[in-house]
Amino acid sequence: MIQFSEEQLNKVSEIIARYPEGKQKSALLPVLHLAQDVFGWLSTETMDYVASLLKIEPIEVYEVATFYTMYNLKPVGKYVFEVCQTGPCMIQGSDDIIAYIEEKLSIKPGETTADGMFTLKAAECLGACGYAPMMQMGKYYKEHLTKEKVDAIIAECRSDISVNN
Amino acid sequence: MSRKLLLENAHIEGIRYYDVYRKNGGYRSVEKALKMTPEEVVEEVKKSGLRGRGGAGFPTGMKWSFIAKPEGVPRHLVCNADESEPGTFKDRYLMEFLPHLLIEGLIVSSYALGSNTTYIYIRGEYAWIPDILEQAIAEAKANGFLGKNILNTGFDCEIYVQRGAGAYICGEETALIESLEGKRGNPRIKPPFPAVKGAWDRPTVVNNVETLAAVVPIINMGGEEYAKIGVGRSTGTKLISACGNINKPGVYEIDMTISVEEFIFSEEWCGGIKNGKRLKACIPGGSSVPILPANLLLKTAKGEPRMMNYESLADGGFATGTMMGSGGFIVFDEDQCVVKNTYTLARFYRHESCGQCSPCREGTGWMEKLLLRLEKGQGKTSDIDLLWDIQSKIEGNTICPLGDAAAWPVAAAIRHFRDEFEWHVTHAAEAQT
Ligand SMILES: NC(=O)C1=CN([C@@H]2O[C@H](COP(=O)(O)OP(=O)(O)OC[C@H]3O[C@@H](n4cnc5c(N)ncnc54)[C@H](O)[C@@H]3O)[C@@H](O)[C@H]2O)C=CC1
Ligand SMILES: Cc1cc2nc3c(=O)[nH]c(=O)nc-3n(C[C@H](O)[C@H](O)[C@H](O)COP(=O)(O)O)c2cc1C
Ligand code: SF4
Ligand code: FES
Numbered sequence: 008m009i010q011f012s013e014e015q016l017n018k019v020s021e022i023i024a025r026y027p028e029g030k031q032k033s034a035l036l037p038v039l040h041l042a043q044d045v046f047g048w049l050s051t052e053t054m055d056y057v058a059s060l061l062k063i064e065p066i067e068v069y070e071v072a073t074f075y076t077m078y079n080l081k082p083v084g085k086y087v088f089e090v091c092q093t094g095p096c097m098i099q100g101s102d103d104i105i106a107y108i109e110e111k112l113s114i115k116p117g118e119t120t121a122d123g124m125f126t127l128k129a130a131e132c133l134g135a136c137g138y139a140p141m142m143q144m145g146k147y148y149k150e151h152l153t154k155e156k157v158d159a160i161i162a163e164c165r166s167d168i169s170v171n172n
Numbered sequence: 173m174s175r176k177l178l179l180e181n182a183h184i185e186g187i188r189y190y191d192v193y194r195k196n197g198g199y200r201s202v203e204k205a206l207k208m209t210p211e212e213v214v215e216e217v218k219k220s221g222l223r224g225r226g227g228a229g230f231p232t233g234m235k236w237s238f239i240a241k242p243e244g245v246p247r248h249l250v251c252n253a254d255e256s257e258p259g260t261f262k263d264r265y266l267m268e269f270l271p272h273l274l275i276e277g278l279i280v281s282s283y284a285l286g287s288n289t290t291y292i293y294i295r296g297e298y299a300w301i302p303d304i305l306e307q308a309i310a311e312a313k314a315n316g317f318l319g320k321n322i323l324n325t326g327f328d329c330e331i332y333v334q335r336g337a338g339a340y341i342c343g344e345e346t347a348l349i350e351s352l353e354g355k356r357g358n359p360r361i362k363p364p365f366p367a368v369k370g371a372w373d374r375p376t377v378v379n380n381v382e383t384l385a386a387v388v389p390i391i392n393m394g395g396e397e398y399a400k401i402g403v404g405r406s407t408g409t410k411l412i413s414a415c416g417n418i419n420k421p422g423v424y425e426i427d428m429t430i431s432v433e434e435f436i437f438s439e440e441w442c443g444g445i446k447n448g449k450r451l452k453a454c455i456p457g458g459s460s461v462p463i464l465p466a467n468l469l470l471k472t473a474k475g476e477p478r479m480m481n482y483e484s485l486a487d488g489g490f491a492t493g494t495m496m497g498s499g500g501f502i503v504f505d506e507d508q509c510v511v512k513n514t515y516t517l518a519r520f521y522r523h524e525s526c527g528q529c530s531p532c533r534e535g536t537g538w539m540e541k542l543l544l545r546l547e548k549g550q551g552k553t554s555d556i557d558l559l560w561d562i563q564s565k566i567e568g569n570t571i572c573p574l575g576d577a578a579a580w581p582v583a584a585a586i587r588h589f590r591d592e593f594e595w596h597v598t599h600a601a602e603a604q605t
Binding site: 074138 | 300
């Protein structure tokens with residue numbers, strides 16, 4: 008059963024109150040973020056639940072969830088590496104970083120390791136072009152990547168140390 | 173030494189917090205503006221000559237004076253923090269290090285526009301920044317600069333932060349408004365401009381982060397004084413995010429009187445090309461503006477030094493010039509491949525097209541495929557002509573300028589680096605490695 012806690016429901020009400028009366032649909036993006044944080048990804052059941060909370064049609068939620076790249080419509084690994092591959096990162100060697108991660112984890116972009124630990128994604132410009140090459144990992148960025156730094160990040164994830172800066 | 177108005181205090185320890193920010197002169201512009209009438213505040217911004225820092229360079233004061241004021245209908249200010257144009261990371265820097273400067277600018281601007289509920293729409297990937305902004309908002313509120321009856325003037329204002337969820341197109345102001353309303357980011361046809369019909373059909377002004385931060389020094393020093401900085405219609409200071417093959421990538425504030433050459437080679441700014449290589453080319457205003465080869469970058473076609481301002485960068489039009497755009501300054505050394513770089517940009521625009529208009533939806537995909545083929549050494553000379561033909565048919569034929577933004581880099585790359593495209597055809601075997 009998909010269900011927010013009391014505290015999470017209060018958060019939803021607080022978000023809805025930011026928008027004009029009767030425009031609770033505006034809360035959709037933030038509530039989907041919250042749902043993804045809580046449930047890990049957006050299943051049809053989760054999206055239907057969000058629709059019921061905002062009193063909108065499920066199709067209105069599917070439309071939005073499929074448009075924005077940050078919403079996961081299938082389960083992802085515990086750690087998601089989103090490596091930027093756009094021009095400014097490319098000229099600083101992002102292709103090599105992606106290739107190195109592919110080799111190390113034996114997965115291609117878009118895939119998850121068999122143990123469910125890591126997902127690799129190729130991303131487009133993340134607004135860190137001056138600190139290239141870089142990737143997003145969860146809430147934070149990992150910048151100035153080198154092979155050694157990638158090794159260290161993977162090792163840290165594996166030993167389950169908190170890696171977020 | 174260039175004058176700093178926005179980043180002057182960026183290095184101060186703890187400036188992210190209210191007490192330190194306030195001690196260093198923070199929130200004075202709110203105290204000053206709230207003693208003026210909203211019209212007087214708009215007038216100061218008009219006098220300053222400030223032009224929108226989101227890329228289009230539209231005069232901010234003029235835009236503010238266009239806001240419709242139908243009786244009994246609330247108006248909104250929305251801060252565009254969607255920053256997603258490749259090469260651009262200046263707004264992130266401002267929000268991360270000087271969140272109170274943005275909040276201060278937002279309060280003054282909300283007062284000028286009569287917005288009691290103001291939103292910051294920030295790209296979803298900047299996931300840690302909303303916490304910083306919300307902390308600043310809470311501190312401002314606790315100190316009477318936000319909330320009800322600010323400084324006992326009767327002016328009420330709340331600021332909310334909304335995260336996007338990964339869509340470059342939501343930086344386009346009407347797509348941003350759709351997204352704020354909880355929908356897909358499909359741009360609307362303009363006019364009507366948001367200033368007349370925006371969020372929830374209410375008059376809405378959308379401004380860039382840097383534009384709104386610049387309102388603080390404008391009010392503090394007065395519009396006329398601000399207009400004295402810079403040159404011609406490029407008044408005030410501009411943030412430039414510099415990246416690529418340079419020694420010192422980062423965010424710099426310039427006063428628009430320095431030359432491109434100084435900016436790239438001086439120790440004060442980019443510190444020259446990395447590893448002692450030669451400068452090959454540069455995209456000076458974010459990925460959608462034309463790339464220029466070194467000779468045209470440093471000097472205009474007339475042989476004058478090219479300066480870091482709106483007019484000089486655009487000198488020569490698209491034939492020999494480029495644009496200031498968002499200030500995303502991408503530098504390429506002699507080893508970089510223009511074809512490959514253009515391919516990554518084409519892929520970016522194909523990925524980000526919302527798909528509403530066929531020239532953009534189909535054209536971006538087609539350009540990406542052709543560029544990949546050429547880059548891999550599998551292309552023909554006719555592919556280069558086809559590429560030129562496709563880009564020329566996108567420009568001007570779409571709802572929003574993403575189509576143009578996708579076409580321009582391809583056009584400029586072929587215009588200035590056709591020999592490199594041809595090399596990929598004639599030296600197919602080498603290109604394949
Ligand atoms: N910062 C970034 O990450 C990016 C910036 N851009 C920039 O965006 C630019 C295009 O933006 P647009 O908003 O489509 O340009 P635009 O020229 O249509 O509008 C600029 C601003 O002026 C306002 N405006 C113009 N005429 C008006 C009128 N008659 N009445 C009221 N308001 C009026 C618009 O509402 C808008 O806020 C490009 O030049 C590009 O440089 C593009 C992509 C990303
Ligand atoms: C595809 C596209 C993406 C855009 N992205 C941004 C953006 O990320 N940030 C921004 O401030 N303006 C962006 N703009 C420009 C906005 O539409 C709008 O002109 C700007 O927010 C107005 O603010 P300003 O007048 O302060 O520059 C974009 C425009 C287009 C066409
Ligand atoms: S030009 Fe492209 S992004 Fe803009 S509305 Fe048309 S299809 Fe969408
Ligand atoms: S190109 Fe990679 S962060 Fe901008």
